[in-house]
Every structure is written in structure tokens, then in C-alpha cells.
Amino acid sequence: MRFWKRNKAFFKLAVLSNLEYRLNYFIDAILQPMIAAGIEVTLWYSLFHTLGKTEIGGYAQNSYLAYALWTAFVTRISINWMYEFRMIEDIESGTINSLLVRPISFFESHLSQFLGYKIVTTLISLSIPLTVTWIFGLPFDYSKIPLALGLVTYYLFFLHLTSFCVATFAFHLNKIHSFTVAKNLTLWVLCGELFPLDLLPEPLKSIIINLPFSSGVYLPVGYLTGRVSHETLMQGFLSTTVGIFIFAVISIGLWKKGLSSYSGTGA
């Protein structure tokens, strides 16, 4: 009971904090993914026109446009650099002190805030690709939305664990923001944000699709736009579960090691 009560409170805190700054919220939830979608769609449109082809890798232009559009908005849900920066900042600046001396865990509080922030931005931002898809008749299966979003939500737990692991390095090193930048550049390719993973040659394609990172963008967006089968999507749940287990073990070790050397910065 206490667990849900305190986590609901942090979930609410993220909603309150984000709604406090209206312009930032608008840019973050609407403008930023619209710009990303505009760039991606233009790129794929130009590529088809320059090459003069009707299909690339077995899929038509509309399939790529739908993938590019939905990728921009789903990525908006499945990235965590902002909360990773916040966790790092909390440890570096000593803001973590206010959590360490209270009956709440640092991991839990940030996860609840992260999910609260995602809910408050996702509900608004997803209305845009839904409208665009409907207007332009892009390939899309509305009945697949619950399962695809279910995988993205599940992936968020995995993603938060990876961010948590990165943040614990801040207990030992003074500046580690570059870790987050490097990690996000890697994820940009591995999750399928840069291009659909089915364009990769074998065996790279099978390896990367079977890693948990593909559950963030490629599997859910591919499933919604007709590139990924139901079986492959379900494999995403499995690989994400394995990823959660592995990173949970790593993060427990890193957290204990980090706390034992923490010097209570800033107080």
C-alpha cells in the first residue's frame, strides 16, 4: 500500500512539474516530435524520388513514410536522456541527499516521475501521428495499438534500468554526461530510430532485432505499420524481460558500490 502511495505521489510530482512550464511542455510534447517527423519524412520522400524506385527492401514509399512519422512520436516516449541527466545531476550536485534520508528509493522515485512525465506528454503528442495517418491514409493497423504501446511501456522499465546504471557512475566520477550522449547515439541505431532495422544485412539484422533495444522503436512501430509480425513482437517482450533481469542485477551492484563511496556532496 505504502509502495503505491509514495510512487503515485512521485508520478503526480512529474505531472505537476511539467505542467508548471507551459511553453516548455508544448515544445517538448508537440513541436519537437513534429520537427523530427518532418525531417525523417522528407528524407525518405527525397530518397524514393532521387532513386526513382517504388520499393526499397520490399516496402513501398508509404510504408517508410508511416514508419518515419510514427518513429518520431514513439521515440518521444522511448527515450530517457532527460531523466538520465537528472539522475546524474542529482548525484553530482547532492540533490540526491533529500531522497536518501527519506523512506523512498532513488530508483523508484525517478521511475515514477519518468512514467508520470511520459503519460502527460504521450497522451497529447500521439494524437498528431494518429490524425496525420488518418488524413493521408498511411499503412497502419489501429487494432495493434494496445499491444505495441504495451511493449513500449514495458521497454521503459528496461530503459530506466540502463539509465540508472549510467547514473551510478556519477558516485565515482565528476562529469559523466558524455556517457549519456554516447549511449543515446548507440540507441539511435540499435532501437531503429535512424532507419528500419530490417534494412540491415544478415546476421546483423537478426542479432540487433533480438536485442531488447529494438522494443523501444523498431518492433512497436514496425508492428503498427506492417513490417513486423505478431511473433516477432512477442519476442520483443521476451528479450526485454531478459534485459530487465540483467540490468537489474548490474544496477544493484553498482548502486551498493556507489553509495559506499558517496561523500554526500554539497551539504
Add this chain to the structure above:
Amino acid sequence: MQTANANKSELVIETKGLSRVYKTYKKKEGILESIKGFWDRQYEEKVALAPTDLQIAGGQIVGLVGANGAGKTTLLKMLSGLIHPSSGTAQVLGYTPWERKHDYLRQMSILLGQKNQLWWDISPMDSYLLLADIYDIDKATAIKRIHHLAEILKAEHVLQTQLRRLSLGERMKMEIIGALLHEPKVLFLDEPTIGLDIVAQTSIRQFLAEYAKEKKPTIILTSHYMDDIAKLSDRLLLISKGKMVYDGTVKDFTKKSRTYQKISFSLSEPLDKDLHIASQNLTKGTQEISIQISNEELQIALTQITQISGVQNLKIEEADFEDSIHAFLEAQ
């Protein structure tokens, strides 16, 4: 070292050989040294707190005093579970603090005067309701306590204002309410009045005195303002360079301090050489002089002072609490 050990049966805080050593990176200035630092880093160890044995009984208000870097905050950080010790043990309310058991954290609170602990982007009231959920306090009780505490602190008008928009004094009052909302049995106050004007200092001091009288928590208080310590504490711990150098009642220390006199005077010209006045050294170039000496040394000191030429504004006063503490710590 004088001690004022508490009755074992009512101990709330007990430490044995508790110490903390920090390892810091020592970097010489310049670009070349920065480049060299990529493969060859020099580390040094600093003892923030030497092995310390401490016993504090329930309901005591302990004033912890020492210069910057003496180890006061390090001790509070370990007792509140923020950091692990390098050696030794500690028990607070029967718990090992750095295990950070939720049952322990629910019964204690730490207020770090130089650090915000409420949430910057929302109003104090929103922060308190969040704290009420964290500490499992029902909403009606929490609201009643918030208004009660805010009323005593005369701060009800800022409860709904975003924290970042409040003045330092208002923010500190809000932090105090946040620290007391769950009515902790043990309270660590680290510089609760730092940077505040005299009015805010007095109001917070009065509030803490009333709160301590009403709820009787065990309190460890650090402050650079000796008035805070003298008016709130019934036991005094003096810490110097990581070591406890005095442990006794404030009353005893004050009694002892009356054996000191403060002599101050100015000179028409700066001193042209080093001088000795009783056991005190005056360095060349000094013009404004303030020294503290024992009653036994008073006569000889006055004889020596009258032999110096150009002495003006000679004043002899009984040393106050703050002077005595400074003199005591300097002598260590």
C-alpha cells in the same frame, strides 16, 4: 576530553570508533598538469572525522560546534545514513543509519541549511502533500500540522508560492516545516539559520525552542551562530580537526568561560616588531588588537600593555560564549 555520557538505558544515539576518511584528487595548476592528470593522478586522504565515541540520550539537544571542515557535517551525514563510515559503528534508535531502513528513515529528519530538500519547481504545499504520501501521513493530519507549523513560523502566506520564488528566509522556514512534518524522534539540524537576517534567525530559534519543548525530540544542532547553540542546547560538543575536544553541558562551559577576560585596544601606529602579552603572541604590523587571557594572567598582561606606546581605547570585558568557544578551539 571532558565527557557528559548519557545513561545507557535511554540512549538514542551511540557511536563507537566512528570515523570517515575522504579521498580527494590533488591537481596542480596549468594545462600541462591537466594533461598529465590523464594517466598520473595524485590522491590524498583527509580525515574528516577521527574515531569518535558518542552517547546521546533521548530528548537531549546537543550543540555541535567547530570550525569549517572540523567534521560536524560529516558526523551528521553518517548518523542520518547519507554516507557510510570508513570505520566504526553507529546506532540511532537501534538502527544502523547507513542501512537506510525505511522504519528508521520514518523516525528521523535532517535539515541541511545549505541545501534545498523540497522540490524547486512546485509550491511548498504540493511538496508537503508529497511528503505526507512518502511518510504515510493521512492528508487531513498533514494539512493540520502544516498550518500549525506555518502559523508559528508566520509563513502561511507563502505556502502556495513556487519554492524557487521565495526568499532565503522564507525558504528555510518551508524547509523546517518539511523536516518536521512527520514529527521525527531524532532531528539533525545542520546550520538551520545560515545566511539569514537577525529577525529570521531569532524567529527560527524561538520556533525550534518551542518545538523541542513540545515534542521532545533528540536533536543534534550545528551552527556558526553561537546564540543558536547557547539558547537551544543543553549539551555542547566541540569538534576540532575531526576530533571531539569537549563534551559537556553548556552551563559548565559557560562557567568555565568566565575565567577568561577579553582585552581589546588599538595602537596609534602598527607594531614594529612581534610582541608577547602574557601567553599571547602579537605579530608585527598589527594595529587593532583583541586577545583573550585567563584571570591569572590579567595583571601581568595589563602591565605589559601599559609599556607599549600609543595604546588607545583599552577595554577589558568578560569573554562571552562565542569568544570562549573560539579561544578553546584555537588552543586545540
